[in-house]
Amino acid sequence: MKITACRLLLLFLLIPFLSKAQTETELNSGWRCIKADELKANGSQVSATDYNVNQWMPATVPGTVLTTLVNNRKMPDPFYGMNNKQIPDIYYKGNAYYTYWFVTNFTHKKPAAGRTVFLNLRGINYTCEIFINGQKLKADDAQGMFLRQSHNITQYLKADGKNRLAILVHPAPVAGKPNGGQGGDGTIARNVGMQYTAGWDWIQPTADRNTGIWDKVTIQETGNVRINAPHVVTLVPGVRLPGAKQDAAIIKTSAELQNNTAKPVSGLLNYTINGQTVSKQVTLSANTTTEIALPALTMNNPKLWWPNGYGEQYLYPSNFEFTEGGKVLSDKQEMQVGIRQIDTKWNEITNSRQIAVNGQKIFIKGGNWIISDAMLRFSDARYDAEVRYHRDMNLNLIRIWGGAMIERPEFYAACDKYGMLVFQDFWMSGDCNGRWIDPAKTDDQWTRRKYPDDHSLFLRSAEDQIKMVRNHASLAIWCGGNEIPPPDDILVPLRDQLLPKLDGTRWFIDYSNSAEMSYNTDGGNGDGPYGIQNINTFWQHKTFPFNSEVGSVGVGDYESLQRFIPAANLKAPKFDGKKESVDSVWDYHKYIGYENSIKPYGEAKDARDFAMKAQLVNYDQYRALMEGFSSHMWEWYTGSIIWKTQNPWTALRGQMYDYYLDANACLYGLRSGSEPVHVAYNPVDGNIIAINNGFKNLNNHMLVVKTYDMAGRDSLLTQVFISIGASSYQKVLSLKSQVDALRKKDGVFLSVQLLDERKQVQSNNFYWLPNMDGEYSGLQYIKKAKLNVFAKQLANGKVEISLTNPKGGPVAFFNRLALINSTTKQRVLPAFTADNYLSVMPGESKKVVIEYPQTVKDRLQLQLYGWNVDEQILDIN
Template structure:
């Protein structure tokens, strides 16, 4: 029976509402320029004086807001770039200097007035680290000092605005207290965790300490104008019943909408709360009492034939725009919000075979292929463009989840918008880490485990901050699950309300796991900490050594290539590390972890450039094997894995698919190939050719083509057979081990695997370079040079097609790096998105690669650089 959503007097569907009211769209703008700052020791006046326009600030330092004290000092060239070389050692650390060194006043002017009766003006601060007092036009706004890095602040400033519209804000920002001793431990001495803030700033095994602990107005500051009623913290929920497919007509879905309505005035306000969905408006009459905030639940709406949102690899990421409004007396728009909504439902269930949690979206099980994320930039320099680029890289790696590690923060709405766009589910940790919060004994820590287990000092502030941050991001389709902390639960009096009341009441649609390697997520029947292994592994181990069934952290190396290293290592320190322990101090400072004996099969490095080239071969093999090994046992051993880690917010030399400067290395493309939605692969342990199908589609009449190529380019067809595979499984097909052992015996061999459809289009391909039977790549070092032809043309602004061909009489053109470069400097343009890279081209074949970037107006037409293992670098012009 069709649900009747019409209720007399109170509820109505308004189809022509906008023809009968005075429209006043919400006005909001960011205060992100004109700020100035000064150290507290240099300022004698108080906030009352500083926030008055008569006080002169022309000699104050231009400040970066949003930003930190260190960011402002760097932008004013008061400190060297802490990401380069050993420069970070030249910056005074707050633990040594005292907190006053990084305690600063921030001041800015803006023009705003209450232009009409009933106008309300609001000041919103989305994040200050760590505590602050705020003054406007000679008045203090916050009655008591604000504390907490993550807790948003909102002030009605209507009565404080100046009559002439010229206003001044003054904010004094105090660092965390305590700041922690950066003594080399994970989170230093652990004391930073006594605050409700991020923990990595005191140093970790992938970063050096951030000297000001990221003190500052680090997130956005907004001015908002409304009428009498302010819409706050809307909550949008979609219900998608049953087991859905990405294609075809859909059964209906249900839309549920609630919102807070704040009335700061002395009078009751009558009006209509409404939301508009695809041209239909659902509304409800509401009366909001004076000086109050009420939550209103609007009538549910049935979405017919919805366009669903799917994780990357399973379907499209359809997004709708929902317009939420409050109309005073049903006529005048008091406030409105436009909210991006993905229609989907996330469920989980226990998988008895793997003994781990299984994630489902729209009724379909999703094999989780994830990456651990720290933060976009260690100094909190966030931009929409950088978020978009980083999440796009994760999409391009064919991942479907990002986990936000608990020593950082609740990621920003702009991060989540990018995940919505590219289909990355998010597992969001709260602010706990086993290292600082007492899971283990640790001589580096100041206080014992019993004391650290009670961190942070202010549990009420933690819960208040959690409530606020849940409200901030809960509408994003990509948000998939909440996690109490990294490798440890919060203290019981935080955990219990968070799990049992706060998340059920404020969200109620997502899985909450108590900590990142909890038995409720992944039963730890093997022992140990429940995650890992870390560091470089024999590639066979990813296939044949069973680890934790939903592994929250498993990782390896990730050094960039030579050009990446040049960006942050001084020339005199460009010295290749030698196994096992001879490492340059700058490399060590940037957290290099050894490639050990895994470089040597390619020949001992002759230079740092040679080392970096060979490291890319190892990178590609490591991450392809990692994700293939897990995929080969999906639903048998595993329901998912999350790589530690896929990015670095600092110039570290480990666990990254692209460097801090957004330059991808071979890890990204090895992972991209290994985690294709439909993927053909070779097991190095039993020699089986397998197919992993990480889609909800069954495939029949796939042609499986298996070839080898020797070092001279001569090919041998081993098999060509039609196969099929059901949805979301992996399956074994052919055994090759004996055959390949004979072919690879002396010099090694190349193995080519392809899946083709009936139109002979390649749906998946994989290209392995197998060592000789002694585990050495002797043949690679004896290969003759290959010459390839390259043709490039513009498809559109910022979009390029590159065709690469290898001659039929040539050897394999092996492991070619493609780079889009500036024609003058010959340096790479960043970021650039390549449909593939580090590619090999077999004799007589052609590959087409697509490049995409955002050209700058003042840049000359770029060139394309191509160079490989046995291909000399050459430059290709792009034709129109």
């Protein structure tokens, strides 16, 4: 099934912008485009409202040239099969091939005296020429992928309100050769833009290098004075506890006021939050922009913002207003504010940086993020879904990798909502920017070290993007680049001037694996490993104490593979003990090997069988990864960041969910291993480890450990009361001899549970352990389980599943739940399942809730299948 059939269903509940102007309208429809060298007319002509563009191609804006071509079926879907190879690459065709005119009509009358209208462009890649109603706008800074533009277009508007906007978009000057290297031949980094578009080890090249009007275009009307770059800083001194009565917080605010007139303007700047207002009377000189700082505001007993797993993510609605003469509203900016304070210090025990929020140390459990969609097809709904998946994995941080971009305000709004701290890189990478000798690169290290070509543009873009996102509660760390710092003439002003002036409240690290972040006394600092590992490694091998990139495999299930791999290419990879051989399409989509890890479950019969067994490996890998880090917190580690948790295209590595937002078992294994309160089994020494990420001691909790054999017979190994200190872990007892005896021949199931004083389950961890030879021999002959399943609709967008495994049979092992369209039998995506790839013990009942977009009105059914449970498709009552 191709991509268009699976974007099911990203148009659900939208999230608000962090900062929103009251008078702003988005121009996101009615656009048309044409290849520039096919057009004889000039910009003055095509921007005239009577110039006929009806024969031009409908354009997607915001979007890239390639997005428009794919949407118009001029190019095939580059995410399917080997289609991307059919699309002409800009390096070989030349920049003119992807140079396009974009045109749209819009209605906005020339305003009355005292009013001003602006055209705002949040992202054009890479240079542009802008015309309105036959007139060319002055655009001295109209270059670079990230520098926003704002133009006063009041004088160009027509009295009748019927206007035309025309924009000629040119690609970046250096396309970069897509030669298979990290960032191709590296020259893509000569631009101030994204580096991954020339290809990486997790993605094929993007043929147009994402040329286009890729971000929002808006028309904004204000009075004589416009509010720019509002800034809110929250100070929360001391050590706080979630839910407790709070000491006061301090809120400091400022804004840039732009006087658009040729005379001085006096007025009142207000900032309001939680019913409190601070104000300042100002007089602004003619045609100037002036930064105005307001008096500090004290908020008593504030509701604080906490990272995921530690407390509520409370957001206060607030706004800035400027009124001329204290009477006429000139402009208003609304935003959501999370009151919190982020600090860092060096942990002398771990030799790594430690992060605190509101005075409390936070053990970082993070994921690396590239970009939501490789072709920049962003939406509020997709951002919300992706960040929610990270919340559901019990993570508390997302790192934005330096080969992409400063993420959009809508992404940050989702992180504010779900409690995800953000580690934001600037636009550098060790691969392109010269950290290593690389024969795939055109230029030597000394030359690459000076990239990009225009350092002034980099700094101006950085200044602009800092202002764009700095008010978000979730933004926690600024980073100069991925695995390498910027050149000194960028690094020094960025670190010592721009960030202190424009922000000053976050930790800045010069590069992602700097020794200032983390230092292993056995070998400095670094990243990785990135591939499949023996799960014992996570427990017993000490790696970098704040590892910015560590990860593993991530193939989706068979349903996922079918979406982008043609049927003829759905062949299981084969491993001969030395090398894994894969189909050409799998290889093109950057498959990373499972090597010997499938064989213990039995040789894969076909791609479907391989995908099912891969999910067992996925679950085990990521649960063990986070258990290994968490079981050494504050002793070996202050955190880890998984490489990586998402893919912006149809890749076959490093993902907890696929491009179509369909979760695989990585997500649920990581969710288990990352629980805020967790009990785990150390496979190396047999110890039961109790982990408490919270700020309070847990007393009188009951630990219950059982095993189940392949016939479903259970054995109670221990049931004991334990207490766990705040923000700590402890070894409870070793059960190695008992467990080894029980798993000796066929392997065994191991259930580790923690119950609180109300007998409520706080952690429910279920392992399948191999026999003493490392084989899952028992799973290969386990009998079928008869799982009774019932599904009922709880509310719009919410279904409850009841699962019962009758007594006397085996464990109903590793069951996958999915909601499907009753007609097409295709999955509803995204779907947020409280638990999945789950097992039900004999005599046990479980309930699982699945949430999905409320916009879905189709008749749905439940699909369920498991390792030893036959597929069932049931109606929902």
